Amino acid sequence: GFVEFNKFFTQIIDRFEMSKSQNVEFIRLLPEKSYFVDIDTDKLTQVIDNIISNALKYSPDGGYIRFGFTVHDNMLRVMISDDGMGIPKENVARIFDRFYRVDRARARSMGGTGLGLAIAREMIEAHGGKIWAESEEGQGTTIFFTLPYELDEAGDWE
Ligand code: ATP
Ligand code: MG
Numbered sequence: 001g002f003v004e005f006n007k008f009f010t011q012i013i014d015r016f017e018m019s020k021s022q023n024v025e026f027i028r029l030l031p032e033k034s035y036f037v038d039i040d041t042d043k044l045t046q047v048i049d050n051i052i053s054n055a056l057k058y059s060p061d062g063g064y065i066r067f068g069f070t071v072h073d074n075m076l077r078v079m080i081s082d083d084g085m086g087i088p089k090e091n092v093a094r095i096f097d098r099f100y101r102v103d104r105a106r107a108r109s110m111g112g113t114g115l116g117l118a119i120a121r122e123m124i125e126a127h128g129g130k131i132w133a134e135s136e137e138g139q140g141t142t143i144f145f146t147l148p149y150e151l152d153e154a155g156d157w158e
Helices: 005-019 041-057 089-096 104-110 116-126
Strands: 002-004 025-029 036-038 064-072 075-082 131-136 140-148
Touching: 002 005, 005 025, 005 036, 005 041, 005 064, 036 140, 041 064, 041 075, 041 116, 041 140, 089 116, 089 131, 116 131, 116 140
Parallel strands: 025 064
Antiparallel strands: 002 036, 064 075, 075 140, 131 140
16 A cells, blocks of 8 residues: 655654664655655565664664665665675675675674565565665665655556
8 A cells, every 4th residue: 555655764764763772873864745655564664674674783883874765767766874894896786686695704793594685675676666785895885775656645546
């Protein structure tokens, strides 16, 4: 069903902000305008939960996580960025592969299975969107995903 994206996204960000144990600050760059997305909210929650968990896992003490969305090419474009350790150029595209983890030492100390982003890609594509990452080693990582939107929660009503 249709949900208003800012409200939906804000609830997830709030939940993480209240429960996080790390000293990481959240910065929100969320437009006030209403954009309605026709989503499976449980699945999209799982996608965003994983992206935020990853951002927290790889954030340094005193780091920032930025949350934003904009409109590009008739799609909502959502971004979640951290200023953590980043991902080497040659590995960035592979983080969406099943069981892929950037390096074993890192993987061992951080826990997890390497499935989170593979599931995220499947779910975003099932909703008609795309997901990708931009990352700079030692600088941070931004995960982007897109979703089709409507300006009216009834959808197309002509
Ligand atoms: P799971 O999500 O199944 O618990 P995971 O977090 O290791 O395990 P993914 O979420 O699929 O798996 O991420 C795959 C890999 O991509 C991670 O193991 C990590 O190496 C890298 N990665 C993902 N997000 C970030 C990030 N924000 N900064 C640095 N590396 C990241
Ligand atoms: Mg993960």
